Amino acid sequence: MLGIHSRRLARGTAVALALLFGPVAVAQEVRREPVSDFTLANGLEVVVIPDRRAPVVTHMLWYKVGGSDEEPGKSGIAHFFEHLMFKGTKNAKPGEFSRRVAEIGGQENAFTSNDYTAYYQQVSPDALPDMMRYEADRMRNLILTDEVIVPERDVILEERASRVDSDPGGILAEEIDATLYQNHPYATPVIGWRHEIAQLNRKDATDFYDRYYAPNNAVLVVAGDVDAETVRKLAEDTYAKVPRGPDLPPRIRPVEPDQNTSRTVTLKDPRVGVPSFQKNWLVPSYSSAAREKLDGEPEALDLLTEILGGGIRSRLHQELVVKRGIASSAGAYYQGTTLDQTDVTLYGSPRGAATLAEVEAAVDAEVVKLIEGGVTEEELDRARNRFLRSLIFAADSQSGMARMYGSTLTTGGTIRDIDEWPDRIRKVTPEDIRNVAKKYLSPDTAVTGYLLPAGGNAG
């Protein structure tokens, strides 16, 4: 039920990622009615995305707070708080909201990323008023006692044990982030460092709640079989009654210094069967590029990673897996929907008698080839079409659409960014692709992670 959106993704999920996170607005191919956007007097932004194909609504409340807004030493409080939101309020018993969703055959979920925390339910339209009432209630009325908090902390520690500490890939991913980010809080895992989770307490929780859980720090996204006027009226009856919270300063976080070194992070673990590597570089996100006037770079990075490693048509897959047969997997991904700078990742794993070093060298060679030789218009067009198609597919999902709007609006983007985005993707040229590859994918600044069997060697 509860989840974490790590910036670092499981391999091969580049497409799933684009579905979930990409600032997508190929909605013109899918949508029937326009998206509405309005703001309540208490500061809550409301987005309504009509989708009449089935009697279903997706109700998502997004808070503009995530793991990277935590104070130093308090890692994990954003995700911990996500769990606490399922406890009781002054008006609802613990678990009552979840039971109500289950009774009516609905689904619910919640997730925390570095940049946002979101809660959602998918239900029939007649249950929407109830969902809004419950969600508005827990925005302000949670009961946060030690009896609630202390046992939940053990649940979180257990979650960390099973998701990270018992998974060599999870451990490595944390230390790669801690190495890649030298100054920015993306260095810190969303779930929190174990020893810091263990110290989180009632004061931390109430301080966090009072600071960040307020209508003026949230975005409500309602997608489905409902119209904007109905949502507005329901919102006036529910969310509008929640008082505005404190004015928060702009989300300006510590910025990365220049990266001057190449770095490696190696984990050897007896639980690892087949070795693998991943190579990461810091690159702009859509939001950071807008702030830094790096127009067009995120779009070029989206298509660069599509060409290099986006699925089975990509260069890396074709060359390493299909043609040479040295890799069981090889690919690339980029997640542009973050508030601050993000990373491009290339990855690979050997097959048969091939070594990890051979696979890495072959991946490096593909990067050099792209930087030196560029891409043709034809290859770019094919990649662009694949990419846009995957977005159309994403936009076809009601919850996918809701997630696109929520994640964009909580990471510094606007609805206009979403609307204009397909056109911006269409404008990317072969020269743009080559420029971002050359600018960012330097061996002198790569951070490479190696996951090796005990006794294994990366070289």
Add this chain to the structure above:
Amino acid sequence: MLGIHSRRLARGTAVALALLFGPVAVAQEVRREPVSDFTLANGLEVVVIPDRRAPVVTHMLWYKVGGSDEEPGKSGIAHFFEHLMFKGTKNAKPGEFSRRVAEIGGQENAFTSNDYTAYYQQVSPDALPDMMRYEADRMRNLILTDEVIVPERDVILEERASRVDSDPGGILAEEIDATLYQNHPYATPVIGWRHEIAQLNRKDATDFYDRYYAPNNAVLVVAGDVDAETVRKLAEDTYAKVPRGPDLPPRIRPVEPDQNTSRTVTLKDPRVGVPSFQKNWLVPSYSSAAREKLDGEPEALDLLTEILGGGIRSRLHQELVVKRGIASSAGAYYQGTTLDQTDVTLYGSPRGAATLAEVEAAVDAEVVKLIEGGVTEEELDRARNRFLRSLIFAADSQSGMARMYGSTLTTGGTIRDIDEWPDRIRKVTPEDIRNVAKKYLSPDTAVTGYLLPAGGNAG
């Protein structure tokens, strides 16, 4: 005149380091009169170390604030503030204090570390009242206007350019720290990241001053041709008039998570002639060991690094430089006087036809040999004697003694720690040495830095 104490030291300065920073109290061999320690009503701790050999006094004021007490995004403010302390006050023109020191033939200096900031003058005893008056004055009466601050920021940026940005070793050292420390603020350079220095402003400076520059957050150390009663009387006339500042919370900083990976940091630069490497591991400091009940480990680490790499009698020097002739330098150091955990560093650089990889392998082999074979009582005794002799030498310097007391008392240590320390060094056994080597110097958690000529290769 102004300086930074980096935790990361230039190679070969292990002995100088011990002189400056080690919690040394071989004073019984040197001192004639006992050290006095008292606290003024406003919270200022005063230490007086009589030294009658010459008509000189060393007057040092230490503040319990350093680079690692800065807020995220404000790196460099502690060191910046050190510069600002040389500007004018309500009572003294800019530069007046420094001119006064120069006129009487004295010396002055100031330095900032991760954990403390200190100011000192060495003058004839008759000038001590003047020094105390000026130093007490600038504790509270600085004039901090934009006219003062903005030009000094440019001075700091220039200092950073010459000390770090134009020095490949300086750049590498910063990124090694940013890699070694995954969560603790020792990841951040004391001088500050360039882009953050450039943003520091008057509000940052006044906030920092008001919070940290107060008698209850400082230690006055006076060493030299003066007695405690005289110092006490002078302090009552000067420092005692400065009002107590805000009560500060304990200096509890974010703690490192488990380190599970080995990491490398590589800088290739055309300015590098001969390649070199250094290998670092997180280990306890004297203060962190006391908090974590790791009694005896810092003492064992001091002697382990003496045996492995403390000067020309050490194993690394004898084996790599003298016997095999493959290294131009090889050694080890450990700096135990930090508030939080610190690191052990081994280093080496090839000579002649030898490669860096050969030197690194030989250093690694010495670590394995020590872990597997241990050390003999005789080798330990010789190393211990060398180590204690270097401390006696350090204690023979008036400013060295003052620094020992100041650095210990501002990093969580006590005068008793200083007094007992030689006996604790005498108790270290061969088994203690082997245990800390085995516990901490694992290849699976080493962070290795490579400084290579452009086009060079670590392997």
